[in-house]
Amino acid sequence: MTNTENRWFSIHAICEHLGVSRDTVYKWIDKHAMPAHRMGRLWKFKKDEVDEWVKAGGAAAEEKKQESGDKK
Template sequence: MAEIEDRWLSVDEIGKYLGVSSDTVYRWIDKHAMPAHRMGRLWKFKKDEVDEWVKAGGAAAEEKKQESGDKK
């Protein structure tokens, strides 16, 4: 049972888990240092790493920086 809980998640699965689109996941990987691991052509995720990234501010902190930069 622990094996299933600790498995690698796909872009679609992590997007569904976070309630965002696949495009948003790819943007977060590229621009916001979302914790992801490249396996060949595929991106894979560990749920606990993503949870910590979200709790630490993840994309929200970066988006606020960009927004304040846009206002200047």
């Protein structure tokens, strides 16, 4: 693993990596247990942790639960 792959990503970098907005990432941290680490005022991310979270269903699993609850 190279140093660039193992570095901490900023909110801007993780948004670019995932192709989503900052608001979406903040929502995922708050409501969907997205792996993120608070360093003072800043949120930092490990790319491999975030990628595994996405592969495991991450936000999609929670959104499906909410959608099925809305249909009842």
